[in-house]
Amino acid sequence: MLAMLAVISGYFSIETLSGAVPAEGYEDRGIYTFVPYQVLPVSVKNTGASGRDRRMHPTKTVYMVYYRDTKGAGYRWEEQALSRTSGERAVEEGQTVERRVLEIVEDHTYITVEPEMTAESYNDGLRRKSQMILGASGAYILFYILAWFVVWSRKDGIV
DSSP states (O other), rough: OHHHHHHHHHHHHHHHHHHOOOOGEEEEEEEEEEEEEEEEEEEOOOSOOOOHHHHHHHHEEEEEEEEEEEEESEEEEEEEOOOOOOHHHHHHHHHEEEEEEEEEEEEEEEEEEEOOOOOHHHHHHHHHHHHHHHHHHHHHHHHHHHHHHHHHHHHTTOO
């Protein structure tokens, strides 16, 4: 089971590395202030449960706080709230958040990142994370193959 997970993780890491937009593919639109305007319940896969509990409750409800930029440029951002109450409190109080908007030039979409990040630092972090996952997956797969080789060779009297 873990070997299968390692293969799948490695595959998605390679896919992320090969499909990532290069830093030059982003256009920095600057830092925008976002204000919350609504909280909505969203069903997501229940990854915190295991065994019977996961089978009985495959999804759970989380609350997302939706933000829009204060300049009226049409940018949106969303964040998961700790609870419905905390999300509603954020909307009532109008707690603003600053985010940097990076437009993906090729398809005219955008992402928002922390204000201190740049396209280069965002890409570096994404690449570093994918490389770590790929390295860990590769190490586990190698360990798995070696363990099977040892078991197989002892069984046949080779070692």
